[in-house]
Amino acid sequence: MAGEPFDKLRTEPFDPSTLRQPFDPAQGRAQDTASSGHRSLRTGPCIVVQDLWYSYGGEVTALRGIDLEIEDGDYVAVIGQNGSGKTTLVKHFNGLLKPTRGRVLVRGLGDREGSPLLRDTAGLTVGQLAQTVGYVFQNPDHQIFCSTTREELAFGPRNLGLPVAEVRRRVEEALARFDLEQYADRPPAVLGYGLRRKIGVAAVYSMRPGIFILDEPTTGLDWRSTIELMELIGEMHRHGHTILLVTHDMKLVTGFSQKSLVLREGKVLVYDDTRTVFKHSEVLRDTQIEPPQITALAKRMAPYGMPDDVLSVEEFYAAYCGLVVRG
């Protein structure tokens, strides 16, 4: 299962009781569910990309005709070599970039109640999109600028025009969720890199965007901090947020994502279930993306009956136990 990552290496499980009611009924996704009536069924796309082209300064063409639909509530890993267009693509979803040609449509924009309709992002600002699409920068220091962690977490919700009491409630909840209470009154700038990353994610979380984009969120983190952050992202996903994870770390892709979007030279090479994508190694080899070691080992052992879509150590072990013993 793509949803059962890292086998027994997981850190402490999240306490679901702290998570079930975090959303603001007046502003967040709970309202979306109520107004659209079928939101919780996760049907239909929340992002539609139609023939998207993008050129930086007219010279380098970073995207060359992308057609794509991201289903609401999906967890999508965006992978490809540097220069394949990953960051350029996801920056279109929150309006940081506007298409040179083609269209990007995002659901739930344009009215404060949250709309089930897809709207063209062309005329919308980053600020308008921020309510629906959260973007966590690759480098937390591009995003963090307040004098305390608490202020940092309040900045987004306040900019959405939420009432003071609501801003405070969201900040406290984000502090608790991300285990940042002890750093609430300290300047983020003096905290360690892993903590600043967490604050970067928490600051976006406090805006309750339906769609969460994370650009290489674990670069520079040690293994434990990586797993902790991935667990938090997984929890947001289980809560109904759509997750777009840009990463080079194939262990995270196979361990956590449902679908993989593979880009190559500004085009979609393949977009499918993560298991299917890693099963078709010949497609991936073109992009020089290497599968996780355990997946590669299983493929090597295909002549002995190993399935060719093993994504985790546990899966490998279970499959090996089912092989025909020699002698």
Place this chain on the structure above:
Amino acid sequence: MTPEISIHDLHFSYPALSPDDEPNPVLRGIHLEVERGEFVSIMGPTGVGKTTLCLALNGIVPQSTGGTIRGEVVVAGLNTRRHPVPELAARVGIVFQDPESQFFNMTVEDEVAFGPESLGLDPREIRERVDWALMMVGMSQHRHRSPFQLSGGEKQRVAIAAILAMTPRILVFDEPTSGLDPIGKAEVFRVVRELKQRDGMTIVMVEQESEKIAEFSDRVVVLRDGKVALVDTPDRVFAQVELMREIGLAVPQVSELAHLFNTRRNTSYTFTSLEDAYRALVPSVEPVGEVAYGW
């Protein structure tokens, strides 16, 4: 033989930010010896002092940072507290995570020449060093390009060339590939391996990716709470799956697999590479078909 790097009971605290602050010890008694020509990797959780340890190897800690130091660091025969940083830097070169932050020249060639020029060497010597350094990292054909227009892996190779032009005996890498894509990572590791094998350089590398560490290192140093928790060959370090988890560090997936077999089937496997696992696991199962494709 005298070790190339010898660290004895090294304690270090950065200077307090305000007079009321307690000094915060980062390194708390590090002992480590590295032989000439060895490739030693350093692992440890964020904040454990990996970068501080790197900087202690060419005297930046404590000469430029200030702070309180105890113990001794001797590199290539020089005690880091008795010789100035420029003298140490000629023997110990450090390559950092973000090469771009070090670039400021118009061309790759100028970038690499900058160090030797600042030593006041004669032009012919500088040219020879630049040619050699660019050749070593496979960037000779890019010498007239701007370093800012290169790919991530190329930038890091130029950064390595700039250090090589100082002709150090010891190369220290502080997470040199953490911002690179898989192609860039492979390029950098290929160069580092060459430097060890062909030129017998001593390599100290801070790295997170356990698969890469297992593939390239002679020994692995695991830091915990400012001390050396483990120092051994990769197969012995990565066999300690429980301890590594407790410290918060990853082991290669195949080492996890070995651990799983050992706990459930009472085997005594040690895997650090895909090959190890393949060779151990294949003999006890029957083939059922042909190889269709593989990696």
